[in-house]
Amino acid sequence: xxxxxxxxxxxxxxxxxxxxxxxxxxxxxxxxxxxxxxxxxxxxxxxxxxxxxxxxxxxxxxxxxxxxxxxxxxxxxxxxxxxxxxxxxxxxxxxxxxxxxxxxxxxxxxxx
Amino acid sequence: xxxxxxxxxxxxxxxxxxxxxxxxxxxxxxxxxxxxxxxxxxxxxxxxxxxxxxxxxxxxxxxxxxxxxxxxxxxxxxxxxxxxxxxxxxxxxxxxxxxxxxxxxxxxxxxxxxxxxxxxxx
Numbered sequence: 001x002x003x004x005x006x007x008x009x010x011x012x013x014x015x016x017x018x019x020x021x022x023x024x025x026x027x028x029x030x031x032x033x034x035x036x037x038x039x040x041x042x043x044x045x046x047x048x049x050x051x052x053x054x055x056x057x058x059x060x061x062x063x064x065x066x067x068x069x070x071x072x073x074x075x076x077x078x079x080x081x082x083x084x085x086x087x088x089x090x091x092x093x094x095x096x097x098x099x100x101x102x103x104x105x106x107x108x109x110x111x112x
Numbered sequence: 113x114x115x116x117x118x119x120x121x122x123x124x125x126x127x128x129x130x131x132x133x134x135x136x137x138x139x140x141x142x143x144x145x146x147x148x149x150x151x152x153x154x155x156x157x158x159x160x161x162x163x164x165x166x167x168x169x170x171x172x173x174x175x176x177x178x179x180x181x182x183x184x185x186x187x188x189x190x191x192x193x194x195x196x197x198x199x200x201x202x203x204x205x206x207x208x209x210x211x212x213x214x215x216x217x218x219x220x221x222x223x224x225x226x227x228x229x230x231x232x233x234x
Contacts (some may be wrong), residue, residue: 034218036216045225045226045227046207047224048222052218087156090150091159091221098169099162103157106156
């Protein structure tokens with residue numbers, strides 16, 4: 001029951017740029033709540049990639065960047081590398097419930 | 113170094129119960145909200161439940177309300193998830209995560225455990 005919508009998959013050749021969209025509504029992203037992004041490799045713990053729409057935690061390459069506008073957000077990966085092949089999820093807060101956290105549907109990035 | 117280590121998963125029959133645990137270290141556990149997030153096979157991440165620093169506020173996704181109970185023991189730096197009346201659709205890897213809030217509009221998970229697998233099957 002994800003309330004944030006992402007494309008199921010995106011792909012690109014090494015070195016190319018890919019973008020992943022995350023579409024929400026007026027009760028989450030459109031209400032002004034920040035969007036965050038995670039990288040998830042099978043069998044591992046999800047990793048925080050972008051927080052507060054545009055900020056990278058220490059250690060995350062600057063090939064990853066985030067943006068937000070209106071009820072949507074985007075993650076861009078430039079200079080795509082084989083190691084970037086993973087699942088990516090956006091996440092925000094929803095005003096429907098004080099503690100509520102919502103994830104996107106997830107996007108599989110494939111490096112051709 | 114922040115560490116979150118889950119335990120307690122396993123194979124359980126439909127209608128059964130389990131108690132998941134998450135041992136935290138490397139940060140002041142009692143000052144942080146904590147969450148449980150799950151991923152069913154072939155599905156995406158789903159936030160399950162969270163609670164505030166002293167456990168006085170607890171929130172759940174609709175699909176687990178009345179069946180799951182989140183709790184914590186700050187003296188033991190531990191987070192728990194009691195899961196009852198298990199259903200096949202509860203089969204998932206369950207992660208605990210530090211639920212960070214740095215403003216009134218910014219809520220995210222900065223540290224995650226490796227997860228514990230819960231399988232509901234007869």
